[in-house]
Amino acid sequence: MASNFFSIQELAQETGxxxxxxxxxxxxxxxxxxxxxxxxxxxxxxxxxxxxxxIKQLMDSGIRPGKLATLNLMQLQELAQExxxxxxxxxxxxxxxxxxxxxxxxxLQLESxxxxxxxxxxxxxxxxxLNHAVGEAWFAGRIGVLDEHxxxxxxxxxxxxxxxxxxxxSETSRALLTTLPGEQHGIGLLMAACMLARGGVEPVxxxxxxxxxxxxxxATTQRCSIVGISCSSYMNRRTIATQLVRLRKLLPVSIExxxxxxxxxxxxxxxxxxxxxxxxxxxxxxxxxxxxxLGD
Amino acid sequence: MASNFFSIQELAQETGxxxxxxxxxxxxxxxxxxxxxxxxxxxxxxxxxxxxxxIKQLMDSGIRPGKLATLNLMQLQELAQExxxxxxxxxxxxxxxxxxxxxxxxxLQLESxxxxxxxxxxxxxxxxxLNHAVGEAWFAGRIGVLDEHxxxxxxxxxxxxxxxxxxxxSETSRALLTTLPGEQHGIGLLMAACMLARGGVEPVxxxxxxxxxxxxxxATTQRCSIVGISCSSYMNRRTIATQLVRLRKLLPVSIExxxxxxxxxxxxxxxxxxxxxxxxxxxxxxxxxxxxxLGD
DNA sequence: AATTATTTTTTGTCTAGGACAAAATATGGC
DNA sequence: GCCATATTTTGTCCTAGACAAAAAATAATT
Numbered sequence: 001m002a003s004n005f006f007s008i009q010e011l012a013q014e015t016g017x018x019x020x021x022x023x024x025x026x027x028x029x030x031x032x033x034x035x036x037x038x039x040x041x042x043x044x045x046x047x048x049x050x051x052x053x054x055i056k057q058l059m060d061s062g063i064r065p066g067k068l069a070t071l072n073l074m075q076l077q078e079l080a081q082e083x084x085x086x087x088x089x090x091x092x093x094x095x096x097x098x099x100x101x102x103x104x105x106x107x108l109q110l111e112s113x114x115x116x117x118x119x120x121x122x123x124x125x126x127x128x129x130l131n132h133a134v135g136e137a138w139f140a141g142r143i144g145v146l147d148e149h150x151x152x153x154x155x156x157x158x159x160x161x162x163x164x165x166x167x168x169x170s171e172t173s174r175a176l177l178t179t180l181p182g183e184q185h186g187i188g189l190l191m192a193a194c195m196l197a198r199g200g201v202e203p204v205x206x207x208x209x210x211x212x213x214x215x216x217x218x219a220t221t222q223r224c225s226i227v228g229i230s231c232s233s234y235m236n237r238r239t240i241a242t243q244l245v246r247l248r249k250l251l252p253v254s255i256e257x258x259x260x261x262x263x264x265x266x267x268x269x270x271x272x273x274x275x276x277x278x279x280x281x282x283x284x285x286x287x288x289x290x291x292x293x294l295g296d
Numbered sequence: 297m298a299s300n301f302f303s304i305q306e307l308a309q310e311t312g313x314x315x316x317x318x319x320x321x322x323x324x325x326x327x328x329x330x331x332x333x334x335x336x337x338x339x340x341x342x343x344x345x346x347x348x349x350x351i352k353q354l355m356d357s358g359i360r361p362g363k364l365a366t367l368n369l370m371q372l373q374e375l376a377q378e379x380x381x382x383x384x385x386x387x388x389x390x391x392x393x394x395x396x397x398x399x400x401x402x403x404l405q406l407e408s409x410x411x412x413x414x415x416x417x418x419x420x421x422x423x424x425x426l427n428h429a430v431g432e433a434w435f436a437g438r439i440g441v442l443d444e445h446x447x448x449x450x451x452x453x454x455x456x457x458x459x460x461x462x463x464x465x466s467e468t469s470r471a472l473l474t475t476l477p478g479e480q481h482g483i484g485l486l487m488a489a490c491m492l493a494r495g496g497v498e499p500v501x502x503x504x505x506x507x508x509x510x511x512x513x514x515a516t517t518q519r520c521s522i523v524g525i526s527c528s529s530y531m532n533r534r535t536i537a538t539q540l541v542r543l544r545k546l547l548p549v550s551i552e553x554x555x556x557x558x559x560x561x562x563x564x565x566x567x568x569x570x571x572x573x574x575x576x577x578x579x580x581x582x583x584x585x586x587x588x589x590l591g592d
Numbered sequence: 593a594a595t596t597a598t599t600t601t602t603t604g605t606c607t608a609g610g611a612c613a614a615a616a617t618a619t620g621g622c
Numbered sequence: 623g624c625c626a627t628a629t630t631t632t633g634t635c636c637t638a639g640a641c642a643a644a645a646a647a648t649a650a651t652t
Binding site: 146 | 500511
Binding site for chain 1: 634635636637638643644645646
């Protein structure tokens with residue numbers, strides 16, 4: 001039984017850490033230190049992939065890789081446990097359904113909750129925390145990638161359905177929602193889109209990974225007064241910041257730039273004309289302020 | 297006005313050609329030959345990005361990069377034009393709607409066509425060729441990335457809606473449909489899913505980019521007798537072949553492996569236990585043969 | 593003591609050029 | 623024409639050095 005080894009390319013793809021970075025971590029910290037294949041290529045065992053995922057997660061909470069790379073697996077797990085925020089009790093049954101891959105039952109329960117709570121409450125008190133909890137459970141190894149993906153698909157379908165029932169038919173303000181090139185996670189966009197639609201703004205959703213030039217072109221041709229970008233912590237923070245600043249420069253001043261998602265946490269020194277949202281409520285609040293068209 | 301330059305990283309992201317490959321092409325063929333930035337980093341002008349896209353497209357039809365890299369833009373365009381297959385006339389009005397970004401009208405027309413033609417004809421004679429034509433039009437610069445994305449979203453929504461109305465409720469054969477890690481295009485999956493659903497097979501759609509181990513786990517836990525993989529020409533052929541062979545080895549022999557998409561065109565020397573579909577009709581045909589459970 | 597300016601460390605990405613296997617093509621023998 | 627053997631083409635990997643931007647630590651100032 002050939003236990004599985006990963007090439008450096010595969011490891012980079014799975015973790016979102018570039019090949020260059022993987023090599024230099026090995027040089028500097030001695031981790032991840034792979035075996036070598038027949039032709040001297042790096043061959044990473046599955047455990048190192050797991051450990052890297054853990055490290056990536058801890059980095060998102062601000063700990064530096066230099067510290068993390070010197071710790072062993074157990075110490076990392078301790079650290080991770082400290083950080084774990086237990087998911088609210090009422091989400092436990094839903095999480096259970098995700099873990100068991102019972103998509104249909106999950107869908108039904110979510111639909112029922114949506115009706116019960118209404119869009120806003122559903123988004124803020126159910127969808128957002130559940131999505132977060134699923135992400136954490138995946139990191140902790142309590143649910144598999146497959147179940148996480150299936151959950152995301154169910155949620156997308158549900159939110160898209162909700163959206164199509166909410167589209168205002170008259171001429172209203174519009175918002176173009178997308179992610180930066182390289183960012184593949186689009187669930188945040190759908191959540192934001194629902195909040196916006198609820199506030200009378202019509203979302204335009206061209207999917208993920210739109211090149212900056214196309215964002216600008218799209219916002220103009222689609223007559224959007226807002227561009228919304230969702231950033232996960234998958235991408236490197238520096239890249240995110242650079243791209244956002246560049247986008248702000250390309251975009252007409254009359255168009256607002258709104259940014260949200262876990263990838264925006266550690267961002268410092270962005271121009272004030274880029275508006276950062278750290279949760280969904282803030283979107284709702286922003287839509288109610290009449291002064292929201294005063295730029296920087 | 298600082299005309300836009302791209303870093304090697306951005307170019308790699310946009311074209312799907314790796315940084316290593318870009319550098320070695322420069323070394324060997326002298327193209328793309330970027331300017332240099334303040335710190336000697338490569339800075340690619342937008343025209344080189346365009347030319348690269350063209351080259352990538354021509355490579356998909358079997359021409360070798362060594363030949364292409366020595367040609368100038370005009371020669372490339374000539375070659376491309378030779379290859380262009382004019383889209384069927386009846387698609388022209390739809391393409392026009394895509395190009396103009398008139399999503400709502402497009403959606404209505406597609407829905408009407410779906411009702412008129414029925415699922416199978418709609419998929420084979422409208423969706424597949426239209427999708428192809430949109431891809432070609434994008435390469436040729438006749439429509440923007442934004443419009444292409446918006447089209448894909450509309451189509452996804454429509455097909456997903458169709459699917460949810462087709463799901464068989466009794467216990468039937470199931471198929472897990474996904475893409476390999478690195479492959480982001482999922483439209484093909486939805487088309488295949490519709491064909492399968494129509495043939496009485498229930499599709500399981502966990503989204504794109506599922507790690508091989510998870511595909512195996514998913515196929516087992518979800519009790520699927522078929523695993524379907526869609527490959528676009530975005531990914532390198534060699535990578536595709538390697539991954540497919542690896543997947544076939546990981547997968548129990550009782551589970552069939554079906555593969556389709558433009559990325560499978562030039563694939564040679566795959567084991568016969570991997571079944572390649574070059575169009576949607578073949579899926580329909582395969583579902584009607586009673587001997588389809590005889591593996592290699 | 594708190595804030596601001598300056599140095600030091602940390603970190604990720606870039607560069608160059610070399611090596612090599614697998615795929616694709618060309619060449620020779622039958 | 624067809625099969626086996628060279629030869630070329632191609633993409634990815636390797637090492638090792640450089641450097642700027644961000645973060646942290648230290649010094650200087652109010």
